[in-house]
Amino acid sequence: MKRLMSGNEAVARGLYEAGVKLASAYPGTPSTEIIENLNQYDSVYSEWAPNEKVAVEVAYGASIAGVRSVAIMKHVGLNVAADPIFNAVYDGVEGGFVIISADDPSMHSSQNEQDNRHYARAAKMPMFEPSDSQECLDMIREAFEVSERFDTPVFFRMTTRICHSKSLVEPGDVLEIEAIPYKKNPAKYISSPGNAMVHRPLLEQRLLALADYSDKSEFNRVEINNTNFGVIASGISVQIAREVFPSDYSFLSLAFTYPLPKKLIHSFAEQVDEIYVLEEVDPFMEEQIKALGIEVRGKDIFPKMFELNPAIVRECLRGEKQELSDLDVDMVARPPSLCPGCPHRGFFYSIRKKKKAVIAGDIGCYTLGGSEPLSAIDSVICMGAGFSAAMGMSKAFELSGEDKVVFGVVGDSTFFHSGITGAIEIIYNKGRVIPVVLDNSTTSMTGQQDNPGTGRTLSGEIAEKISIEAIFRAVGYEKVITVDPQDLTAMEAAIDEAIDSDQTCAMIVRRPCVLLKNVEHDFKLCEVDRDLCTSCRRCLQVGCMAIYYVDDKAYIDPGLCTGCTVCMQVCNFDAIHIVE
Amino acid sequence: MSEAVKSIVLIGVGGQGTILVSNVLTSALVAAGYDVKMSEIHGMAQRGGSVSTQIRYGQKVYSPLIGAGEADLLLAFERMEAVRGAAYLKEDALIIVNDYAIVPPPVASGKASYPDNCIEALSNKFKVISFNAARVAEELGNSRVMNVVLLGAMAEVLQLDSLDWDTALKENVPELFIETNQKAFKRGRELARSEEKAYEA
Numbered sequence A: 001m002k003r004l005m006s007g008n009e010a011v012a013r014g015l016y017e018a019g020v021k022l023a024s025a026y027p028g029t030p031s032t033e034i035i036e037n038l039n040q041y042d043s044v045y046s047e048w049a050p051n052e053k054v055a056v057e058v059a060y061g062a063s064i065a066g067v068r069s070v071a072i073m074k075h076v077g078l079n080v081a082a083d084p085i086f087n088a089v090y091d092g093v094e095g096g097f098v099i100i101s102a103d104d105p106s107m108h109s110s111q112n113e114q115d116n117r118h119y120a121r122a123a124k125m126p127m128f129e130p131s132d133s134q135e136c137l138d139m140i141r142e143a144f145e146v147s148e149r150f151d152t153p154v155f156f157r158m159t160t161r162i163c164h165s166k167s168l169v170e171p172g173d174v175l176e177i178e179a180i181p182y183k184k185n186p187a188k189y190i191s192s193p194g195n196a197m198v199h200r201p202l203l204e205q206r207l208l209a210l211a212d213y214s215d216k217s218e219f220n221r222v223e224i225n226n227t228n229f230g231v232i233a234s235g236i237s238v239q240i241a242r243e244v245f246p247s248d249y250s251f252l253s254l255a256f257t258y259p260l261p262k263k264l265i266h267s268f269a270e271q272v273d274e275i276y277v278l279e280e281v282d283p284f285m286e287e288q289i290k291a292l293g294i295e296v297r298g299k300d301i302f303p304k305m306f307e308l309n310p311a312i313v314r315e316c317l318r319g320e321k322q323e324l325s326d327l328d329v330d331m332v333a334r335p336p337s338l339c340p341g342c343p344h345r346g347f348f349y350s351i352r353k354k355k356k357a358v359i360a361g362d363i364g365c366y367t368l369g370g371s372e373p374l375s376a377i378d379s380v381i382c383m384g385a386g387f388s389a390a391m392g393m394s395k396a397f398e399l400s401g402e403d404k405v406v407f408g409v410v411g412d413s414t415f416f417h418s419g420i421t422g423a424i425e426i427i428y429n430k431g432r433v434i435p436v437v438l439d440n441s442t443t444s445m446t447g448q449q450d451n452p453g454t455g456r457t458l459s460g461e462i463a464e465k466i467s468i469e470a471i472f473r474a475v476g477y478e479k480v481i482t483v484d485p486q487d488l489t490a491m492e493a494a495i496d497e498a499i500d501s502d503q504t505c506a507m508i509v510r511r512p513c514v515l516l517k518n519v520e521h522d523f524k525l526c527e528v529d530r531d532l533c534t535s536c537r538r539c540l541q542v543g544c545m546a547i548y549y550v551d552d553k554a555y556i557d558p559g560l561c562t563g564c565t566v567c568m569q570v571c572n573f574d575a576i577h578i579v580e
Numbered sequence B: 001m002s003e004a005v006k007s008i009v010l011i012g013v014g015g016q017g018t019i020l021v022s023n024v025l026t027s028a029l030v031a032a033g034y035d036v037k038m039s040e041i042h043g044m045a046q047r048g049g050s051v052s053t054q055i056r057y058g059q060k061v062y063s064p065l066i067g068a069g070e071a072d073l074l075l076a077f078e079r080m081e082a083v084r085g086a087a088y089l090k091e092d093a094l095i096i097v098n099d100y101a102i103v104p105p106p107v108a109s110g111k112a113s114y115p116d117n118c119i120e121a122l123s124n125k126f127k128v129i130s131f132n133a134a135r136v137a138e139e140l141g142n143s144r145v146m147n148v149v150l151l152g153a154m155a156e157v158l159q160l161d162s163l164d165w166d167t168a169l170k171e172n173v174p175e176l177f178i179e180t181n182q183k184a185f186k187r188g189r190e191l192a193r194s195e196e197k198a199y200e201a
């Protein structure tokens, strides 16, 4: 029976059906739920890796050892994992090996809008781009066939609206795939210049064979309805094209998009006069099609950035601008903010008072410490940069003579992802940086996944709980301060102690995330005494959704408050108390 | 089954239970044989951001996405979010709005004030059914079924008689709470019916 499934659910089902034995992933919206769904199947070993590079290497190792494997990440994760991928393409596979990454056009939850299709071309690896959930399932199965048949890693590129849209899916049968008996093959699997010289020309031959496959693949579909007008589209744009263009147009719907089916495109262009190329973000197909000498309309009329939808495409095509009803309401934005009770709040509230502090932040819920009213972060670059960018800043201040104290701030998952190398850099090169780990015992931003510091694996098994303190000590920090951010007095004292210390010093700010379900929280409720409230608005500086003004006095929303007492501690007039 | 594809937008604030409502609606539609596509953005859901779900159904649906000026119905879980969601609506569209406010951070911190003319402004342009579903839910003894009160109202205005709402509800809420949810659903239906009548009068 057909079921409504998200693209992520359908991919997980497809991986299971394809006989995948090992899956390694690092969380990242919109890709996270793929492995979380895959985890329900006992025949697949699924894990959270500490980062994407590790995930790809683990999965590739499994392929070399003879089983079908997959690595899964969001688009920027592929930047982290690029090194092993570019080399794996030279060496090829034993068990089928697929790399899934999900782009985020319109940056719903990402720091950039990079179009990862360029990776397929740069690394010379074949690429699939499904356009709905059924294709997610069918194509992930086919991706393993292609991987084994052409001896190559295969790239499976999704986008937010493919991952998180639901459509009807007919599940298929589960394949019985035997593991390939292991044979040592150093000429194939040792990436040395000598071997690479041998692999390089083979890689070009493989691309020719893949181009032939692309022309014949059932996933690249031609539909000639009209010799005047036609559309070439891939990914979600296939659905949008079907929605917007008249059904009597001709369509070339592409899902195997690297290498592009050049013969198919040529023959389409011979049959159709005017062709539109519809694709999100970069003109990836358009430029290659134009290089074939085929004239098409593309980014000259359609947007070069952000997600497409039918209304946008219609507007571009027909100059039909939809008149939006102006409702004459003074709208207020709803920017995301730290949750009521979030342990990150106490740290940022305390550190913002240090006028000499410069804070290199990082990516996670705690990035919100940079928003108003806390405004306590100077820079955020990418995962792991918190410590290393802080190092560069502190060296620059030393050189320029500016009197600053530099903090590098990362979360626990980020620390294990790529913060550790920055912590080592600071000691090795004698940096004057105070590295801080905001340890809320989870990877919260992406939906509370476990990580090497939580003591649990993806499948819920008890694991070694890797101590952040022990890592700092092992790499040479003389003083390691651990503090509970909910106690503002202790939090401030810890910051002062770190600033004043003559020793190399690291800090761990520890309290579990309020959203964690497996932790016993001591939730309480705070309340404002309106007679004592002087309307000074100091409590608003903690930036908590649960506290706002009603009739010019502070009010705490009982539906939102967790009784963390941070607002109570900052009130100078004892106007806030815990409800007994 | 009508040929035309219908487009519905659900909008609210993280934690208000929009997902459950879209799950009940889509399971009922799928069971009745419709082609259905649904798309949701929930990245910042837990941090008080606005969340929206788009649902399209008909005989054959291509795009899961609804653009500006394309939706037939808006189900808004919060007053100001209703105004935000109105950008999706066709001219003659219908809005069901929960007459209920959730204070956004800039209002909480005193930097902005919550607009007081949301429903009035919406009513000038669209057909609006509004009631305080939060209060209705409290009267039913469980403030958490607010979303199902709204679901009931939507079921009423959609006029999809072939849908088995009760089964879809049972598939999506824990058995323990089914009775309150059924009551909430029924109450939502009644409210929408009487509001619609008031409109016609």
Ligand SMILES: Cc1ncc(C[n+]2csc(CCOP(=O)(O)OP(=O)(O)O)c2C)c(N)n1
Residues within 6 Å of the ligand: A026, A027, A028, A029, A074, A076, A077, A080, A363, A364, A365, A366, A383, A410, A411, A412, A413, A414, A415, A440, A442, A443, A444, A445, A446
């Ligand atoms: C390279 C890369 N991979 C994944 C992500 C997605 N991502 C954003 S924040 C985050 C995790 C943050 O966890 P943690 O450091 O523990 O901070 P928390 O959110 O718990 O405060 C992840 C995985 C990303 N932005 N970049």
